[in-house]
Amino acid sequence: xxxxxxxxxxxxxxxxxxxxxxxxxxxxxxxxxxxxxxxxxxxxxxxxxxxxxxxxxxxxxxxxxxxxxxxxxxxxxxxxxxxxxxxxxxxxxxxxxxxxxxxxxxxxxxxxxxxxxxxxxxxxxxxxxxxxxxxxxxxxxxxxxxxxxxxxxxxxxxxxxxxxxxxxxxxxxxxxxxxxxxxxxxxxxxxxxxxxxxxxxxxxxxxxxxxxxxxxxxxxx
Amino acid sequence: xxxxxxxxxxxxxxxxxxxxxxxxxxxxxxxxxxxxxxxxxxxxxxxxxxxxxxxxxxxxxxxxxxxxxxxxxxxxxxxxxxxxxxxxxxxxxxxxxxxxxxxxxxxxxxxxxxxxxxxxxxxxxxxxxxxxxxxxxxxxxxxxxxxxxxxxxxxxxxxxxxxxxxxxxxxxxxxxxxxxxxxxxxxxxxxxxxxxxxxxxxxxxxxxxxxxxxxxxxxxx
DNA sequence: ATTATCTATAGATCTATAGATAATGC
DNA sequence: ATTATCTATAGATCTATAGATAATGC
Numbered sequence: 001x002x003x004x005x006x007x008x009x010x011x012x013x014x015x016x017x018x019x020x021x022x023x024x025x026x027x028x029x030x031x032x033x034x035x036x037x038x039x040x041x042x043x044x045x046x047x048x049x050x051x052x053x054x055x056x057x058x059x060x061x062x063x064x065x066x067x068x069x070x071x072x073x074x075x076x077x078x079x080x081x082x083x084x085x086x087x088x089x090x091x092x093x094x095x096x097x098x099x100x101x102x103x104x105x106x107x108x109x110x111x112x113x114x115x116x117x118x119x120x121x122x123x124x125x126x127x128x129x130x131x132x133x134x135x136x137x138x139x140x141x142x143x144x145x146x147x148x149x150x151x152x153x154x155x156x157x158x159x160x161x162x163x164x165x166x167x168x169x170x171x172x173x174x175x176x177x178x179x180x181x182x183x184x185x186x187x188x189x190x191x192x193x194x195x196x197x198x199x200x201x202x203x204x205x206x207x208x209x210x211x212x213x214x215x216x217x218x219x220x221x
Numbered sequence: 222x223x224x225x226x227x228x229x230x231x232x233x234x235x236x237x238x239x240x241x242x243x244x245x246x247x248x249x250x251x252x253x254x255x256x257x258x259x260x261x262x263x264x265x266x267x268x269x270x271x272x273x274x275x276x277x278x279x280x281x282x283x284x285x286x287x288x289x290x291x292x293x294x295x296x297x298x299x300x301x302x303x304x305x306x307x308x309x310x311x312x313x314x315x316x317x318x319x320x321x322x323x324x325x326x327x328x329x330x331x332x333x334x335x336x337x338x339x340x341x342x343x344x345x346x347x348x349x350x351x352x353x354x355x356x357x358x359x360x361x362x363x364x365x366x367x368x369x370x371x372x373x374x375x376x377x378x379x380x381x382x383x384x385x386x387x388x389x390x391x392x393x394x395x396x397x398x399x400x401x402x403x404x405x406x407x408x409x410x411x412x413x414x415x416x417x418x419x420x421x422x423x424x425x426x427x428x429x430x431x432x433x434x435x436x437x438x439x440x441x442x
Numbered sequence: 443a444t445t446a447t448c449t450a451t452a453g454a455t456c457t458a459t460a461g462a463t464a465a466t467g468c
Numbered sequence: 469a470t471t472a473t474c475t476a477t478a479g480a481t482c483t484a485t486a487g488a489t490a491a492t493g494c
Contacts, residue, residue: 029341030252030254031251031252031254031255031341032255033251033252033254033255034252034253034254034255113341116337116340116341116398117341118402118406119337119398119399119401119402119406120250120252120334120337120338120341120401120402121402122402122403123401123402123403123404123405123406124402126399126402126406127402127404127406127407130406130407130408131408138408155426155432156432157422157432157435158426159419159422159423162408162409163409163411163419163423164423165409166407166408166409167392167396167419167420167423169407170392170395170396170399170407171388171391171392171395172395173395173399174391174392174393174394174395174396174398175388175391175395177337177340177395177398178340178347178391178394180340180341180344181339181340181341181342181343181344181345181347181348182343182344183344183348184344185339185340185344185347185348185351186348186351186387186390186391187351187352187359187383187387188383188384188386188387190384198380198384198388199388201378201380202380202384202385202388202427202428203427205376205379205426205427205428205429206423206424206426206427207423207426208426211376211377211378214378
């Protein structure tokens, strides 16, 4: 019984990608050390030997996966739109909504788990993913924050630097990570739409927007 | 060369605790599956065989560790004080500061990692830890929020339910988890005091406190 | 006499490779 | 003829246990 098991033979490059895609949930759940080559091969529907035709070691697969995920990390839908808007309070609100929804709903469990795994390890993956994702977004955020300040939409004492961006980011990421296990790890479990709304208002107030600006630029739901 | 290696012989119960304490950083970093019994024994300074005199399996050690950490989870210093204050805006601010500092500075890397490991697994540990830690605190928080509302210290639209508590909690936890890897996984890296201050102000605004109330009840640094 | 501890090891599992086979492409 | 794939397996490591020894407590 030598030869192919399932009759599907792929080109080298295709197979390589298929492996990385299939293997992601395993690494995401168990981490580099917890995942076994047997599990990885089973998930990819191939023999363990074939894994090693494509990668020299288990950790090479893991790092190739990180690289692929980073490369495939698309700018969130809606970024293009925002990039070409003039800097205003309205753009600031859209920018924040973008960050929050991307982390909260735009990310699969597997992606979120890979971030958490990275934080428990050397952080390389999280760092390069954030760098790639938010490079443009931070600039847009700061521009718009500046504009909001000039328009008089910020309360006294509101921060004008990137801290507001990163607190928004970290809050959304924190909420996302706490939703990972089943059942969820927190008592606070509102339905999706309500959660988004609550977080958005918390953040908009948190960065120092006045009520008038919030009411004008943010529409719930 | 049979017998003792380091000449230290302990009573059963003492040794059990010593094992769990010594083993915590290993499980925290590598997780249940990533840690090997060899590493665990080495960390505890004993033979692998002795591990199995105290616990029936590796995962039993892991769960015993979770149980110990949950049990040892002390109410944060300062809780006692707050419990006996009358519900006011001032108490609300102290309560928030307590949550934030406990997560941000009151928690070792090992403890924070165990939480993250739990979120990647079944979440049981995180859930029971939070339940134990915050049981009293949530009630205090809600009381005080109510009082702040009555005193006219809340802006229009501010939430009156536990969502404010949990967003505070999740933000602080998120920031803490992102600080785990070396180097840190985020571009935003202010010194400790500045970070605390920035987060506190973000949260106090986020839950809807008016500027007057913030200025009156929160003193930076 | 009891018990805390060790060394040694069995058996399972895991990582990685060698060598064979079947599908593809010329 | 090349290459994608498999089976089989070596060698390392891992989990857990058996059986021996040394310290403690009576």
